[in-house]
Amino acid sequence: MKKKVVSILLCAAMVSAMAMGCSSEAPASDSGSEDSGSEEGGDGSLTIGITIQSLKNDYWAGVMSKLEELMKDKGYEYTLIDCEDNAATQVGQIENFVTTGVDVIMVHPSDPDAIETACKEALDAGVKVMCWDDEMENTTANWVLDNTALGEEIGKLAAEFINENFTADDKAEVCVIGYPSTKVLLERQQGIESGLEKYCEDNYEIVATTEGLEAPESQTNVETVLQAHPDCQVFVGTGAGPMNGANQALLQHYGGAGKIPANVGVFTTDVTMQQLDSIKAGDEAAKGIVGFEGSNTDTASACLEMIEKVAAAGDDDFQGEDHNTFRPTSVINMDNIDDILAGM
Template sequence: MKKVLVLFSLLLLVSVFALGATYRIGLSLSTLNNPFFVTLRDGALDMAGKLGVEVIVADAQDNPAKQLSDIEDFIQQRLDLIIINPTDSDAIVTAVEEANDAGIPVITVDRASNGGKVVCHIASDNVAGGRMAGEFVAKLLGGKGKVVELEGIVGTSAARDRGKGFEEAIAKYPGIKLVAKQTANFNRAEGLIVMENILQAHPDIDAVFAQNDEMALGAIEAIKAAGLLGKIYVVGFDAIDDAVEAVKKGEMAATIAQQPYKMGELAVLKAFEYLTTGSIYIPVDLKLVVNE
């Protein structure tokens, strides 16, 4: 599959250079204060370099108002396409609709928009990832125990979908009780504070599912400070470097791996493809059927 995508992109590159065309693409990220989105940006910029297109990056700093302003600036610059990683799936709708009105195509990445026209959405299956985390926690606990969920930014599709998958999974185990669910906004410092407060009310919990690794790492610091390291399982989401290291050290039980670099690469590749051909090509694996 990777060879097919590379070959396809090279063919597109040859055709565009033959026409003498260049594209300017806006990349609006929810935050660059999270290693996950830094890696996503790097993948996007590296693919842009391979394709000979310009990608202009804007950091919304987890502020929906700033993200709207950034995208309006992209629209004023008459960029060819805008890739958006929304801070909030509802709040971003206005920005998407403004781009639609200006005739600028939009691609969303990692988090979806709850409105407006988007030509392509690139993301992991967050429901499946949440479900994977829930099943793993249930296995660790033998189907019985008290668990806590640290929620991401309320209103984002990632938070909604990861929570849905996790809660669906643990709901199959009557012996598992979700005793607390609080938002820490995908932020490590907030994860620490929220976890400290939860431990005051529920010092006897058995496991924590954090909807991203930044919150999970903050939770681990609170657990350490309470002298409970090794007594509470922590599962994160994203597999950022610090989380993988925490898993290796035995501080974190697991993290659900995504591929942010590939997301960034794919977002720019699909943007380039759409601008070049007016369509999005999504290959589906073939299957050989034979008489057994």
Template sequence: MKETFKKTIMMLLILVLGVTMTVGCSKKEEKKDEEVIAQKEDDTQKNEDNEEDSGMVVGMTVQDLSNQIWSSSCEALKGLVEADGGKMTYLDCANNASKQIEQIENFIANDVDAIVVHPVDVNAVEQVLSEAREAGIKVYSWDENLENADIVWLIDNYELGKIIGQEAARWINDVHNGECEVAVLDYPQIPVLLERGNGIVDAIKEYAPKAKIVAKTSAINPTEGMAKMETIFQANPEVQVVCCIGGGGAVGANEAIKAAGKLTDKIGVFAADATEQEMEAIKNNEANRMSVLITGNGEAIANEIYGWLEKLVAGEDVEKEVYRNTIIVTAENVDDYCK
């Protein structure tokens, strides 16, 4: 009897021990599985973080995004940056220097790698851009020869204005025997565009001296261009040639001409930028007769800017002053640039 009892107790102890060992192993396996899952989640997060940080971070501020060539360039550049794993924010400062300074300050606070600035006022942005460079941020200046920039992407704006004026003068001489009334849509609020406007006026005086400039007013976007042209026609209904510092004003002038019923083979609008709207109007034999393509379309501009940004952020040595190419677009070659 005692022997049987001892055997029973022994069997129960073995059973309890086996259950305890099973539970212990199970807990160890669960803990091990939890550790593996946690490690995988941590590795995944690290990979995601690395992917997010794999490209450059760019902040860009431009004068006026209602200008089609500027807005399309910004959007194309954003696409290039993001395609390489980076991030980009582009902003319209509405031609307000104080607003542009605030935008640059925000880029600095967000620790971007590079800032692309299309300055409204050179003197106003120099100090804040100096602060950006002190923080290790690369600065790319679009159209202005800034002191506090790593690259300045330039146009000789006076000479560009002379190209616009020369083409207008050729039209005046060929179509109007050298004599007609001319309107100029300039934008003296921005120094480089003041130079461009001066180039236009000087070229017309030099190459079509009998032409008469009867109106000068500022317009930088289509809305302003149309409104200003409507006002010009009220005082000077015989205007036959309009010279504009940029495509925004030129597009608006063309619309005003059509709305006024003044579209004939003798009226012409001459400008720079060669926006898509301008080139479509050239193809359709509307008032836009010529525009100067600077570097290329928005995609071409973005490709060039991005190429320089890559070198800057990588720490490569680059020339500070880079001059842009110009191409005269007329009815003869518009199909090469307007697809």
């Protein structure tokens, strides 16, 4: 997308979005991006540009909706837009944020390598840059997960379930749902496989590996796995889409809620209402997730706090080992789900 066209679209989005808020399902857009809102008329203390990989993702939509509420409460001016997982579009969005004179840019990269130059140009122009998810070089700071360690925690959570329900003589059939074309999700998938190997008691076999990012794709691919492996009991994945898709596929496979065998379970990460509702129901395949700060509100609050720190950073801040700020993780299951639901 040419810079001039992106500028026109972005400006139009900023005006029209004053009456909009981010919903759990982003509206369709013909412009090549999805605008979830811009709030102006605050105290002018901070102007923020945010570009997200995709707002069709339930996790991102939920957290960004809460983040918008917090930014409005503080009177910050902001533009929040997605790039529909297109790196060229995201480069244009970053360039336009610099042109419009924001104080700080938060980027969730479609392709971190592809936007390094644009982020460097932003830094050179005096704009602070925060990356969510990737350990980029040309940023003020990165707010990241140790995705290999996160994957291992997912594998450990699934291993606890496998150890309770299976033995070396009666091994669990496992399907891994990954998305190797995205670096952080490949690391997460590799961590899952490592966690299974580390924590299981020689009582499982990975019978299938498939791809899935959003729920519809994940559901279709899990249905294909179940055709080849109808007795596959444990599904581990890299995000909300794999859990929601696998859960729906298994509900259809077994004939509905309440008919899922006790030794069938789905374990992933992210925190969305659909995931939490499925776990809370207690009679579906979704069993547990490895979450981050907690609820959408918890994550949005931590994110805004990080944005504010990046905006206020001096030349000596976030240097060396401090360039990456790692986020905490925790298990979410039936034991604490009511607390998490309260913050969604």
